[in-house]
Amino acid sequence: MPRRAGAPEVNAGSMADIAFLLLIFFLVTTTIETDAGLDRMLPPIEPPETDVIIKEKNIFQVNINKNGQLLADGELIELDQLRGKAVAFLENNGDGSCTYCSGGKKDASSSDNPTKAIISLKNDRETKYATYITVQNELVGAYNELRNRESERLFNRPFTNMEAEYTKQETPAEVKEELKEKITRIQEMFPQKLSEAETSSSSSS
């Protein structure tokens, strides 16, 4: 009996079907992740032991009413004006102690310097969440705009870019160490003091 040369070929015609089955299984049981968002710190519940007196002019009060209208520092404004207003407030540099506030107007009735400036956000119970997020986004955007500018000047790369690399898991430890130093430096220049709780002008955390 003559032997056939080599093993017989396995029919791979159904391979595609099997792969399709697997593909459909994964399509059904998984979701594309939405894992990005606005990071915020809530204020601790216990009030600070010493009441800090904050000058009225160092607080940028933002109010959102239930119709989504915006009141910033006593002025009715549109949402797209908010970022500019917040930036102008943060780097106003009223007492002239901020050497890097290149765009500061030194308005006596606005904030003294970026480290003292506080943005306070109040909303109505009936405010839409979408509006609230937009306002939050604009305020974070204002901080990021200033931080990016200073970061570009000092380290030649945007702050948000450095932060993203810092939070990435794949970044090696020594790079993280270096980034952390730079990030802290920028954060100290423009500390994010964004108060979300009920704040009155005489006592705040």
Next chain:
Amino acid sequence: MSKFAKKKSGDLPAVSTASLPDIVFMLLFFFMTVTVMKDSSLKVENVLPNANEIKKLEKKDRVITIYVGAPTREYAKVYGTEPKIQLNDKFANASDVGDYILMERAKKPQELQNVLTTSLKVDKNANMGLISDIKQELRKVNALKVNYTTYEGDAFNNVD
């Protein structure tokens, strides 16, 4: 000239499907890498708002998720159409959030318990009243790091 005429055979040759499995496997691997397993089925509407100043949440094991939104159509008959909170697989009140966070926190390893982030996945049509209640509860149990999870996009698309 019979040299050319000889090649002509009656029907068209079949298209080879030998590479079809490879293509499908490629798709399969793509989906396996970019998606994650569903951990709980959503019982609420969850269309997140857009924002562009966002930070990525790395390390999934350090995140506790709270969903807020109006119940989906099949639950609307029982639970109404007002936005509700969903913790794990069931609806809850704002007062349950604190216990839930403590419970979830206790499940995590010791070294992670202080670095947990609460991810709020809130439908864009929810009202801030409910969110304020949740935030108050979170402050009570000292879970101060929150992340308002959003889609990436222009924030002004939220308001129209």
